[in-house]
Structures are given as structure tokens and as C-alpha cells.
Amino acid sequence: MHKDKGWRFVLPAVVVLAAVVMFPFLFSLYISFTESTAYNIYRGRFVFFDNYISLFRDVKFLDSMRVTALYVLFAVAIETVVGTALALLIDALPKGRKIFMVLLILPMMVAPLVYGIIFKLAYNSIYGIIPVAFRDLFGVELNILNRPFSALMAMVVVDAFQWTSFVFLIVFSALQALPREPFEAALIDGASYWKSVWYITLPLLRPVMGVVLIFRIMDSFKVFDQIFAITGGGPGTATTTMSLYTYFLMFTRYNFGRAAALTIVILIAVTLISRVVFRTVYREVSYQ
Amino acid sequence: MRKRAVGLTVIYALAIIAVIVVNAPLAFIILTSFKPLAEIMQPNLKFSFTPTLENYRMLFSETFYFGKYISNSILVALLSTFIAALVSLPAAYGISRFGEMKRGVAFWILSIRMVPPVVFALPLFLLLRLFGLIDSIWGLTAVYLTSTVPLSVWILTTFMAEIPQSVEEAAMLDGASRGRILLSVILPLMGPGLVSVFILNFIFAWNEFFFALLMTQDRAVTFTVGMARFITGYSIYWGAIAAAATVSIVPMLIMTLLVQRYLVRGLTFGAVK
Structure with a gap:
């Protein structure tokens, strides 16, 4: 085999990715060491690590980390439990599994922004269907988006409505591919359904x-669209995740230097995490 | 036997309830799009209404430019999908047939998938501005390549790996070059792979909001950004927004049906098949 020849085929993709990923990254790295603002974007004064130091003294940045952590924790926990339960339920059906499967994965194909719009209408404190239903049926006045914690949990609910379907799809597909023998053996031994779920499935x-958790953690960490549409990060900074905070640094405060420093911090964190993930999850996968 | 029948009824009932709850938000916005505006904003529970197409008429009227937004979205989706397929097909071939670079390239591409878009937003915005590509179809297409290229390379690699080497060996004995083999032996076998790449990339570009929000202002505004403009304004046209959301949802539902066989592979970058 000619060992050098493979690169010829990979080159076009590498060139494109170098242009749209690597070059911007290096550019960002440069900006993060300068005092770049809207008025001197490309020739800000070189300030070494000042942007990084001010970033870690920035209360709003630290707060956005807390908000993001809570959001990811609650959203991923709910989606994993409910999605897995749904997968087990549909897997237990003797017939029609495929139809139910397709009907349960529709939410994740829709734009997150559309979910933002749906729930912005549904949460509206005057005519939104959720507060109205609580008022008419239980006589409870809900002000979902006005209190910090309930606003954040409301964002988690939106995420869960859309992405539980992702967990469901992956787990359900995995269930279809499980070997049958252990279950048959358990049946002969007289194990109940719940026992075989707990000890075998x-x-x-x-x-x-592992794969499901990683994809959900990484993707909920990125969240922007729905929150931007529903609360715009409020009340106060209660729903300002790291993505929203970076956006505000860039496009409302025009502090490009600190925003760039923030993106570099995110990038380093994500690279470290995905390296660990890659080692553990993809170790067994081979493409021969 | 009776007990088993009862059990079956219960799990089917649960499954149907699950389908209803999971799809309730989508059903809600689709129904809302056929409601008169006055009834959408009514502060009490009322489930009957006279369906109207008024919201759709408003959405596609001269006041809003939704025809333009939709064609922008489709154009960017097609361009970013097509360019990605063009560079990814040979890359996938190289990765699957020349083992030594698999791990390095695979890791690099997976890392790009994991990076939040906000990391690319600032440098890409500043670079596009430098080249005068803000608010242009080509600028947005270049930005979308950050996602469509890694996704395409990965999916095509998993499809490529399923084509046995023996198929190529015959052609190689006849003296065909690697490039020739890719075009006349591999390409005809990659139909399903290319279709799923096309659809997954199209779904990504159609649904994308964050980059489009930053990189477009007027001429290149896409569907999602157009939708968001309804809510950031002073008065909220809920009827037209609901109609726009419905228009955005329907093609995605059709594509789900077309591509569901390959969804798992595409969504997990081949980690689960």
C-alpha cells in the first residue's frame, strides 16, 4: 500500500475546515490577547492575559456558568430518565413499534427556535395556555417567567419537550439490536419483566x-435559540447561559477581547472533555 | 390469558398517551396557526374556534418578506450541503481506506462537532466583515460549512466502511486508479449515504438560527431569523408567527419519515448504528 496517498483524498475537506474552523480559531486567539472593541476591531492594543484575568473576576461570567450547569443538569437528567422509560415502553409493544417510534421522534427534527416560539406563547402570563389552564382549573396564578428559578426550570421544560425524543430514539434503536438469548434464559428461569429490565437490559x-449522555450534555451546554426567544436571558440574569452571555459580550457590549477570551476558555474545556469522551466511548468502534 | 390482554391494553394506552404528550406543543402551534388572532390572545380556556387562513394570508403578504426568507434558507441549505458533499466524499474514502489517519482525523472532526457555535461566532463574524461577506448567501454558506463538513465526512465514512474492499480489488487489478475507483465503483454505491447526508444537512441549515441571526441583516435573512423578528418587535403577530412555525415544521416532518433509517447514525456520528 502507498501510505502517503490517502491524504490526497482528505485534502479538500481539510482545506475547507482549516479555512472555516482553524483560521477563525487562531484569529480568536489573537483577539483574546488584545483590547479589541467595536471601534478598533482588528488593531486593538496587545494586553497579554488581561482579558482572561478580567473574565474570571467577572461576576456575570461566573453566574452564567452556574446557570448553564443547573440547566444542563436538570435537562439531561429529565431527558435521560423519561427517554429511556419511553424506549422501554415502546420496545414492550408486540406490534406497531415502528409507527410509534416515528411518531415519538418528531420533536427533535423541528427548529429549537420554533420550540421557543411555542412556549413563549404558552407561558404568556395573560393569555398563555399554561397559566390560563392553572388559573381556570386550579385557581392558581402562575407567573412562570417572572421568578428566577421558575424561569430557569421553564427553560428546562422546553429543552425536555424537544430532546427527550433524542434519548428515546438512540436507546430504542439500541434495544432493537440487543441479543435475545439472555432474555430467553431469564424467561425460562422465571424472572419477571421488571427483573430482566433491571438485571439484563x-x-x-x-x-x-454513555453516548446519549455525552451528546445531550454537549448539546444542552450550547443552548441559545429558545432562551433568546423566550426570556432573552432574564429575569435579570436568571436564564443567561454561557452562550447567551458570550453573545451579550460580543453584540451588546462590544467587548470583543473578553468575548474572545471566553470562547477560548469554552473551547479548551470542550476539547478536554471530548478527548476523554473519545477515549472511553469510541474505543470499541472501528470502521473496517 | 385475560391478564395478558389487560396488560397489553395498558401498554398500548400508555404509548398513545406518550405520543399525544410528546407532540402536544407541535399540535398546539399548528392549531394556533388556524385561529383568528383575537382568539389566540383570549385569556380563558376555549377549545372550539372557527378555522381561518387569515394568518397564512398575512404571513405571505407584502408586509413581510417570507417568500424571500424561505428561498434564502433553501439556497443556503442547498449550497452548504452540496459543497460539504463534494469535499466529504473523497475525504470519507481516504479515511476508510487508508487506516493510518483514521484516529487523528476522526478525533479532530468529533471535536468540531462538540464545540458550541458561539465559539466560532466572533471570529467568523469579524472575518466575514473583513471580506464584506456579512449579509450574503455565500458568507452564511461558509459559516454553515463548520457543521455540514464534519457531519458529512463522518456519516459517509460509516457508509463507506460497509462497502467491501473486494469490490475495489477487481477494478484495481484492471489497472484503475484510486480516483477512478472512487468515481465509477464507489460513488454509485453511495446513494443511501449521500441521501442521508443531504437530508441531515438540510435539516441543520433549515433549523439554524444563531449564526443566521449574527451574519445576516437584510438581503440574506433566513426563515428562522424572519420568524424571530416577529417577536422582538413592539407588537407580536402571534397568528403570523404560528403560521410561520407551521410552515417551518411541515418539511421537517416529511424529511423525518424519509431519513429515519439513518437518523441514529447521523445524530450520534456513528457511535450507535
Whole structure:
């Protein structure tokens, strides 16, 4: 085999990715060491690590980390539990599994912004269907988006409505591919359905759950569209995640230097995490 | 036997309830799009209404430019998908047939998938501005390549790996070059791979909001940004927004049906098949 020849085929993709990913990254790195603002974008004064130092003294940045962590924690927990339960439920159906599967994965194909619009209308404190239903049926006045914690949990609910379907799809597909023998053996031994789920199905699902968790953690960490549409980060900074905070630094405060420093911090964190992930999850996968 | 029948009824009932709850938000916005505006903003529970197409008429009227937004969205989606497929097909071939670079390239591409878009937003915005590409179809297409190229390379690699080497060996014995083999032996076998790449990339570009919000102002505004402009304004045209949301949802639902066989692979970058 000619060992050098493979690169010829990969080159076009590498050139494109170098242009749209690597070059911008290096540019961002440069900006992060300068005092770049809207008035001197490309020739800000070189300030070494000042942007990084001020970033970690920035209360709003630290707060956005807290908001993001809470959001990811609650959203991923709910989606994993409900999605797995749904997958087990549909897997237990003797017939019509495929139709139910397709009907349950529709939410994740829709734009997150559309979910933002749906729930902005549904949460409206005057005519939104959720506060109205609570008022008419239970006589409870809800002001969902006006209190910090309930606003954040309302954002988690939106995420869960859309992305539980992702967990469901992956776990359900994995269930279809599980070997049948352990279950037949358990049936002969007289194990109940719940016992075989707990002692056979869930342990067999462990590697897949790893993949699901990683994709959900990474993707909910990125959240922007829905929150931007529903609360714009408020009340106060209660729903300002790291993505929203970076956006505000860039396009309302025009502090490009600090924003660039923030993106570099995010990038380093994500690279470290995905390196660990890659080692553990993709170790077994081979493409021969 | 009776007990089993009861159990089956219960799990089917639960499954149907699950389908209803999961799709309730989508059903809600689609129904809302056929409601008169006065009834959308009514502060009480009322489930009957006279359906109207008024909201759709408003959405596609001269006041809003939704025809333009939709064609922008489709154009950017097609361009970013097509360019991605063009560079990814040979890349996938190289990665799957020349083992030594698999791990390095695979890791690099996976890392790009994990990076939040906000990381690329600032430098890409500043670079596009430098080249005068803000608010242009080509500028937005270049930005979308950050996502469509890694996704395409990855999916095509998994499809490529399923084509046995023996198919190529025959052609190689006849003296065909690697490039020739890719075009006349591999390409005809990649139909399903290319279709799923096309659809997954199209869905991504159609649904994308964040980059479009930053990189477009007027001429290149896409569908999602157009929708968001309804709510940031002083008065909220809920009827027209609901109609726009419905228009955005329907093609995605059709594509789901077309591509569901390959969804899992595409969504997890091949980690689950």
C-alpha cells in the first residue's frame, strides 16, 4: 500500500475546515490577547492575559456558568430518565413499534427556535395556555417567567419537550439490536419483566447511555435559540447561559477581547472533555 | 390469558398517551396557526374556534418578506450541503481506506462537532466583515460549512466502511486508479449515504438560527431569523408567527419519515448504528 496517498483524498475537506474552523480559531486567539472593541476591531492594543484575568473576576461570567450547569443538569437528567422509560415502553409493544417510534421522534427534527416560539406563547402570563389552564382549573396564578428559578426550570421544560425524543430514539434503536438469548434464559428461569429490565437490559445499555449522555450534555451546554426567544436571558440574569452571555459580550457590549477570551476558555474545556469522551466511548468502534 | 390482554391494553394506552404528550406543543402551534388572532390572545380556556387562513394570508403578504426568507434558507441549505458533499466524499474514502489517519482525523472532526457555535461566532463574524461577506448567501454558506463538513465526512465514512474492499480489488487489478475507483465503483454505491447526508444537512441549515441571526441583516435573512423578528418587535403577530412555525415544521416532518433509517447514525456520528 502507498501510505502517503490517502491524504490526497482528505485534502479538500481539510482545506475547507482549516479555512472555516482553524483560521477563525487562531484569529480568536489573537483577539483574546488584545483590547479589541467595536471601534478598533482588528488593531486593538496587545494586553497579554488581561482579558482572561478580567473574565474570571467577572461576576456575570461566573453566574452564567452556574446557570448553564443547573440547566444542563436538570435537562439531561429529565431527558435521560423519561427517554429511556419511553424506549422501554415502546420496545414492550408486540406490534406497531415502528409507527410509534416515528411518531415519538418528531420533536427533535423541528427548529429549537420554533420550540421557543411555542412556549413563549404558552407561558404568556395573560393569555398563555399554561397559566390560563392553572388559573381556570386550579385557581392558581402562575407567573412562570417572572421568578428566577421558575424561569430557569421553564427553560428546562422546553429543552425536555424537544430532546427527550433524542434519548428515546438512540436507546430504542439500541434495544432493537440487543441479543435475545439472555432474555430467553431469564424467561425460562422465571424472572419477571421488571427483573430482566433491571438485571439484563439496563446493564447491556450502559455503553449506549454513555453516548446519549455525552451528546445531550454537549448539546444542552450550547443552548441559545429558545432562551433568546423566550426570556432573552432574564429575569435579570436568571436564564443567561454561557452562550447567551458570550453573545451579550460580543453584540451588546462590544467587548470583543473578553468575548474572545471566553470562547477560548469554552473551547479548551470542550476539547478536554471530548478527548476523554473519545477515549472511553469510541474505543470499541472501528470502521473496517 | 385475560391478564395478558389487560396488560397489553395498558401498554398500548400508555404509548398513545406518550405520543399525544410528546407532540402536544407541535399540535398546539399548528392549531394556533388556524385561529383568528383575537382568539389566540383570549385569556380563558376555549377549545372550539372557527378555522381561518387569515394568518397564512398575512404571513405571505407584502408586509413581510417570507417568500424571500424561505428561498434564502433553501439556497443556503442547498449550497452548504452540496459543497460539504463534494469535499466529504473523497475525504470519507481516504479515511476508510487508508487506516493510518483514521484516529487523528476522526478525533479532530468529533471535536468540531462538540464545540458550541458561539465559539466560532466572533471570529467568523469579524472575518466575514473583513471580506464584506456579512449579509450574503455565500458568507452564511461558509459559516454553515463548520457543521455540514464534519457531519458529512463522518456519516459517509460509516457508509463507506460497509462497502467491501473486494469490490475495489477487481477494478484495481484492471489497472484503475484510486480516483477512478472512487468515481465509477464507489460513488454509485453511495446513494443511501449521500441521501442521508443531504437530508441531515438540510435539516441543520433549515433549523439554524444563531449564526443566521449574527451574519445576516437584510438581503440574506433566513426563515428562522424572519420568524424571530416577529417577536422582538413592539407588537407580536402571534397568528403570523404560528403560521410561520407551521410552515417551518411541515418539511421537517416529511424529511423525518424519509431519513429515519439513518437518523441514529447521523445524530450520534456513528457511535450507535
